[in-house]
Amino acid sequence: MAMATPNLSDVVRLLAEHEAAAERSLSLVPSENSMSGLAKLPMVLDSYHRYFFNEDDDPDRWHFRGAQGLRDVEMSVTIPLLERLGKATYVSVRPLSGLNAMTLALATLGGDPGSTVVTISPENGGHYATPSVAQRLGQRVEWLRGPNPHELDLEHAAELLGRIRPALVYVDQSHCLFPIDAAALVRTVREASPETLVHVDASHWMGLVLAGVFPNPLDAGADSFGGSTHKTFPGPHKAVLLTRDASIEKRIRETQDFLISSHHFASTLSLGMALLEFQEFGPAYAKTVVSHTKDFGRLLAERGLTVVAADRGYSAGHQLWLDTENDGVAPSLASDRLAAAGLNVNFMAGLPGFTRQGMRIGLNEAAYKGLTTEDLPELADVFVAAVRDTSPASGLADRVAALRGRVPLGAALPEAAQLLDSSLALVCRALRGHTS
Ligand SMILES: Cc1ncc(COP(=O)(O)O)c(C=O)c1O
Incomplete structure (x- = not known):
């Protein structure tokens, strides 16, 4: 049942809840990314x-x-x-x-x-x-x-x-x-x-x-x-x-x-x-996006999921398309199961070459969040277990939260921590309307 019109404290609580969930989850939506604080x-x-x-x-x-x-x-x-x-x-x-x-x-x-x-x-x-x-x-x-x-x-x-x-x-x-x-x-x-x-x-x-x-x-x-x-x-x-x-x-x-x-x-x-920030890490980040995407396509295929364009190396960029229907799981159900495990994906009709709904994922935000090549087999294990519903979602979500412990590229820059510390007072004053 929908809640009564949320008041201000409800909205702040919803924001806090979203933040807590976001900290433990990973967006694999190819249209999304993150940036530094x-x-x-x-x-x-x-x-x-x-x-x-x-x-x-x-x-x-x-x-x-x-x-x-x-x-x-x-x-x-x-x-x-x-x-x-x-x-x-x-x-x-x-x-x-x-x-x-x-x-x-x-x-x-x-x-x-x-x-x-x-x-x-x-x-x-x-x-x-x-x-x-x-x-x-x-x-x-x-x-x-x-x-x-x-x-x-x-x-x-x-x-x-x-x-x-x-x-x-x-x-x-x-x-x-x-x-x-x-x-x-x-x-x-x-x-x-x-x-x-x-x-x-x-x-x-x-x-x-x-x-x-x-x-x-x-x-x-x-x-x-x-x-x-x-x-x-x-x-x-x-x-x-x-x-x-x-x-x-x-x-x-x-x-x-x-x-x-x-x-x-x-x-x-x-x-x-x-x-x-990007001029510092951009080329390495972009190469990682491309290599992560290819690697993740292969890892999912090795674990039995249908990944499009296997004959072409799955992808040259950041997107992968999965035909989970072919693996016996409707994309919307697969997306629900992945979300319960802390992995957010796109599912949609209209992917080229599909006659029914398909799943679209991207490794761009994962690369920005600092996931390394060594993290990808674990991410693939969690992903496939969630799609096939072979492990309880709570355990999978804990494993995604652990992967989220990597340092995002913006935060890893040498001057980032000190600049962020010195900006916190500024943020507090601005949020309080400059009254303290
Ligand atoms: C080619 C192209 N143009 C425009 C858009 C819309 O971009 P935005 O969501 O930033 O408005 C997209 C989004 O996927 C896109 O792929």
């Missing part, structure tokens, strides 16, 4: 309440006062680090999330109402929202499709592009085990329809791209790329757009002020802090 600071301090628009520090444009002292964090930390790691000359940190970045990219680059956007078909892992957002902007939608769920048919792409000459090709892999060959796709677009722009929505791959472990879409010839900063990138819920093209920069600047007002300034400060 330090990077969360701007979210609980006064900065959370401030607008910031005056990027040029024009004395006549501080129409919203209060964030002047923090301007340099967005302008001299967040943006330059994204430009460097993303190999771009312009970065917009305005988007609030991946879907918001998609809306901004489609509104900016997808052409006027009546023009056509070509995007990845759902059968090849395209994001569910892309066609709907494009259609709401008055754009028509056509699909890139593939000979299998993991590759695109470039001959079909060339024929389609040459025939319809779309304004934009929007590459939106969301259910994705292997990145498409963006360089080959861009070459196809340039030959078949030279006026067409290419935008890569790398929401799922962002951490792997910024770490240099996945190819940079701009190096592959794309006109722009972007996406969420909280999936493989261990940062705040937020998104970014990047380009090297001055005319695209101009178009983004002209559009974004009318789609986004508050860009959640504190999140851009958090993102800057997460990037400062």
Whole structure:
């Protein structure tokens, strides 16, 4: 039975209960990640309440006062680090999330109402929202499709592009085990329809791209790329757009002020802090995400679960897809059993190649939380025992809690503990409304 409307103390209690459960559990949801306590600071301090628009520090444009002292964090930390790691000359940190970045990219680059956007078909892992957002902007939608769920048919792409000459090709892999060959796709677009722009929505791959472990879409010839900063990138819920093209920069600047007002300034400060940390551990973390994912796929398969794409090494990135129905356990039931053991996963219809529901997991947060290669067999044992219900959930949950004892990468940085200690008083004062 649902509780009566919770009062404030109920909400605080629910938060505390959630926190206690979260401390003992591990998210294997590929769209989620974690970040350091330090990077969360701007979210609980006064900065959370401030607008910031005056990027040029024009004395006549501080129409919203209060964030002047923090301007340099967005302008001299967040943006330059994204430009460097993303190999771009312009970065917009305005988007609030991946879907918001998609809306901004489609509104900016997808052409006027009546023009056509070509995007990845759902059968090849395209994001569910892309066609709907494009259609709401008055754009028509056509699909890139593939000979299998993991590759695109470039001959079909060339024929389609040459025939319809779309304004934009929007590459939106969301259910994705292997990145498409963006360089080959861009070459196809340039030959078949030279006026067409290419935008890569790398929401799922962002951490792997910024770490240099996945190819940079701009190096592959794309006109722009972007996406969420909280999936493989261990940062705040937020998104970014990047380009090297001055005319695209101009178009983004002209559009974004009318789609986004508050860009959640504190999140851009958090993102800057997460990037400062990421430049220390990013490449090693991203390599670990990729190797953990492949290893975990193999370990689950060795223990008898059906893991998709065994013939291709299971995954090149952070996602694995499991057909637990094939192993006699409906994905929703498997997900319930895993949750009781402290492991949170996705289950859903629509995974490419599936005719019924499947399970989608990711090793990105596990890698950020510091799980090592030696931890993976234990994680796989717990996972399989939970799915098959061969051990009591409470014992499995204790084993997951033990795995959660590893030190997260952000907290392991040399200066982290001391900076966090010195910030605690700041947090207490802010939470008390600066009255003590
Ligand atoms: C390609 C792509 N674009 C956009 C989104 C939406 O991102 P967010 O949840 O940050 O709004 C996703 C999420 O999975 C995605 O995969």
